[in-house]
Each structure stands twice: as structure tokens, then as C-alpha cells.
Amino acid sequence: xxxxxxxxxxxxxxxxxxPFKVSYGKMFMWFFLISDALTFGGLLxxxxxxxxxxxxxxxxxxxxxxxxxxxxxxxxxAYVGLMTFILIMSSVTMVLAVEAGQRMNKRGVLIWMFxxxxxxxxxxxxxxxxxxxxxxxxxxxxxxxxWDPAVGHYVEKTIxxxxxxxxxxxxxxxxxxFFFITGFHGTHVFSGVVINFVIFLNALFGTYERRGHYEMVxxxxxxxxxxxxxxxxxxxxxxxx
Amino acid sequence: xxxxxxxxxQYEKMAGHDEDYGKKxxxxxxxVFWIMLVITIFELAIGSMAPGHGWTGxxxxxxxxxxxxxxxxxxxxxxxxHLGHExxxxxxxxLLPYLxxxxxxxxxxxxxGTYSSLPRNKTTVDKLLVxxxxxxxxxxxxGGGEEHAAGAEQGAEHH
Numbered sequence: 001x002x003x004x005x006x007x008x009x010x011x012x013x014x015x016x017x018x019p020f021k022v023s024y025g026k027m028f029m030w031f032f033l034i035s036d037a038l039t040f041g042g043l044l045x046x047x048x049x050x051x052x053x054x055x056x057x058x059x060x061x062x063x064x065x066x067x068x069x070x071x072x073x074x075x076x077x078a079y080v081g082l083m084t085f086i087l088i089m090s091s092v093t094m095v096l097a098v099e100a101g102q103r104m105n106k107r108g109v110l111i112w113m114f115x116x117x118x119x120x121x122x123x124x125x126x127x128x129x130x131x132x133x134x135x136x137x138x139x140x141x142x143x144x145x146x147w148d149p150a151v152g153h154y155v156e157k158t159i160x161x162x163x164x165x166x167x168x169x170x171x172x173x174x175x176x177x178f179f180f181i182t183g184f185h186g187t188h189v190f191s192g193v194v195i196n197f198v199i200f201l202n203a204l205f206g207t208y209e210r211r212g213h214y215e216m217v218x219x220x221x222x223x224x225x226x227x228x229x230x231x232x233x234x235x236x237x238x239x240x241x
Numbered sequence: 242x243x244x245x246x247x248x249x250x251q252y253e254k255m256a257g258h259d260e261d262y263g264k265k266x267x268x269x270x271x272x273v274f275w276i277m278l279v280i281t282i283f284e285l286a287i288g289s290m291a292p293g294h295g296w297t298g299x300x301x302x303x304x305x306x307x308x309x310x311x312x313x314x315x316x317x318x319x320x321x322x323h324l325g326h327e328x329x330x331x332x333x334x335x336l337l338p339y340l341x342x343x344x345x346x347x348x349x350x351x352x353x354g355t356y357s358s359l360p361r362n363k364t365t366v367d368k369l370l371v372x373x374x375x376x377x378x379x380x381x382x383x384g385g386g387e388e389h390a391a392g393a394e395q396g397a398e399h400h
């Protein structure tokens with residue numbers, strides 16, 4: 001694929017050639033993704049540390065995430081399996097949009113970008129649903145000792161759902177890490193959807209056709225795949241293990 | 242010419258694919274997708290069988306899940322993100338610093354996590370919470386759950 005002879009010296013980097021045969025924008029998208037991956041790596045490491053410390057009282061995912069829309073039974077893992085499928089699927093449609101862009105196929109780019117955006121919205125919606133059920137909790141709840149300022153000591157109380165201080169599932173840190181890491185990931189998905197939409201509009205209005213290439217699709221594609229990549233790890237460490 | 246604009250037509254000419262190449266590329270991408278889907282379904286199947294068979298928390302299960310996760314992650318990076326198509330040196334510039342950092346993080350997790358879970362370093366945990374986990378694990382037929390949770394309670398009493 002590398003016909004370096006085609007590089008116009010005037011258009012290359014100031015050094016006279018492109019380092020590593022990648023464009024400026026793509027390279028810095030990779031560098032940005034590394035820094036973002038370091039953030040997620042740090043978060044997941046600290047999650048692993050705390051989970052190791054409280055392993056005896058850390059709740060098992062199959063006792064926590066048991067809901068599925070329209071089914072009034074306990075179906076552990078099914079819903080998160082669906083979410084994972086949606087995100088992997090949207091990653092495939094994204095890479096197909098990139099592939100269509102490399103063939104200068106505007107229609108292909110638009111179709112596949114559209115499905116990617118739909119997949120992203122479905123994922124964000126699923127995550128909102130998941131959070132809702134996590135926060136509201138079960139009908140039975142669980143007994144906890146909570147501080148009562150009125151009497152000045154701990155009292156036994158039934159807790160439903162989860163907040164940042166106490167939850168019915170297990171140690172407070174469990175809910176804290178769930179909120180923080182899936183929330184941080186969800187923010188990435190949401191911003192990815194917004195960026196994908198902007199790129200979709202640009203492609204629709206012919207900006208990239210005039211420019212002569214669809215490299216912007218490839219760059220946002222990198223970001224979108226990164227979001228999928230992070231989910232693969234979140235899925236394993238929060239739901240499977 | 243500004244150094245900060247990203248309008249570099251010549252790079253896309255490098256990757257300017259024709260219909261034949263596209264067909265081949267699409268076949269590869271769909272194959273990667275099917276492999277990832279099969280892995281995910283396998284993980285979910287094992288994951289939902291685990292509580293019934295008392296596998297929850299077993300070492301081989303953790304190793305299996307983490308290995309499969311790394312396989313999926315590698316597939317995303319190499320084929321979906323096309324890092325496999327980049328220049329070798331660029332590949333290592335992206336991967337090596339990151340993997341070094343992650344190895345360090347794993348070391349810290351294991352080292353400090355082991356230290357902090359020594360009985361004398363246990364933090365007090367709500368007894369009702371400990372009891373809940375004991376009940377849940379006993380009810381689900383979780384192997385070894387009871388003695389582990391009892392250990393946690395002992396640790397909690399230490400303070």
C-alpha cells in the first residue's frame with residue numbers, strides 16, 4: 001500500500017517527509033489514544049487493587065446485574081452481553097465506513113457511519129437503563145449499618161439500590177468504581193457519537209470528496225474503536241470475573 | 242503551508258484502495274467480527290454456567306477470561322484500528338510505552354494488594370454486609386465462599 005514516491009515533498013511534514021508514513025493528524029490521534037488508555041489503565045488498576053483488598057466481600061456480578069427488559073426473571077449477564085454485541089457491531093460498521101472511504105465511496109461511508117451512530121446511541125441508552133436499575137435496586141434491598149446524625153450512632157436500615165456512600169450489593173467501593181469507570185466510558189461513547197455525527201454531516205455535505213480523501217473518517221474511527229477496546233476490558237473486569 | 246492543518250491528500254493516495262482490495266479487506270473484517278462474537282458468546286456461556294458449577298472465582302476461570310480479553314483487544318487494535326498495517330517502528334512506539342506502564346501497574350496491584358489484604362491491614366467492613374455475602378455465596382453453592390467470608394469477618398474484628 002505504500003507508494004512513497006507519490007508523496008509530494010511540498011505537502012509533507014517540515015522535515016521533508018512523513019515520519020512513519022502516517023499523517024500528522026492520525027499520528028496524534030494515536031498519541032491521544034495512548035494518553036486516554038493510560039487513564040483507563042490507571043482506573044482499572046486501582047479497581048483491581050481495591051477489589052483484591054475486599055475480595056471476600058466484593059459482590060459477584062451475577063448477583064447484581066440480573067435485569068433484562070420485559071423479562072421479569074433473573075437473567076444474569078444477558079443484558080451486558082447484548083450491550084457488548086451492540087458495541088462490537090458498531091465497531092464493525094465503523095471499520096466498514098473507513099474501508100468505504102478508502103475507496104472514495106461516499107454512499108458507503110454515509111450508510112456505515114449512520115449505523116455506527118445508531119449503534120452508539122443504542123449503547124448509551126442501554127447504559128442509562130443499566131444505571132437506572134443499579135441505582136433503584138431490588139425490591140428486597142439489604143440491611144446495612146448507616147450513620148444516623150439524629151441519634152449520633154450507627155443504626156440498622158434497609159438500603160435499596162446504590163449511591164456513592166452505601167449500596168445494597170456489597171462494599172461502597174463497588175458502586176463507586178462502577179459509577180466512575182462505566183460513567184467515564186459512557187462519556188467517551190457519548191462524545192464519540194457526537195464526533196461521528198459531525199463527521200457524518202461533513203461526509204454528507206461533500207467536504208471530504210472536495211478534499212480528495214476520507215482520512216477524517218479513519219481518525220474518528222480510531223477513537224471509536226478505542227471506545228470498543230475499553231469496553232472489552234470493562235466487560236471482563238466488571239461483569240465476567 | 243501551515244504545519245497544523247491536516248489536509249494531506251497524498252497519504253490517502255497511499256491507501257487508495259480499488260474494488261478488489263476492498264472486497265478482500267471486507268472479508269477479513271467480517272471474519273474478525275465473527276471470531277470476536279464467538280469469543281464473547283463463549284465467555285457469556287462460561288460466565289453464566291460458573292455459579293451453578295461452583296467455578297466462580299476459580300483461578301483457571303480468571304486466566305481464561307483475561308486471555309480471551311487480550312485476544313479480543315489485540316484483534317481490535319491490529320485489524321479494526323489497522324495498527325497491523327502501520328510501519329513496524331510506529332507500531333512499537335504506540336505499544337511498548339503503554340505495555341511497560343501496564344506491567345508496572347499490574348506489579349503494583351499484586352504487590353500492594355497482597356500487602357493490604359494481610360489480616361493486620363484489613364479495614365473494618367460492615368458486619369451486615371459480610372453476612373450478606375456469606376449467605377449469597379452459600380446459597381449459590383460457591384466453593385470456599387464461606388471460609389473466605391469468615392476470614393473477612395475475623396479481619397474486621399481485628400480493629
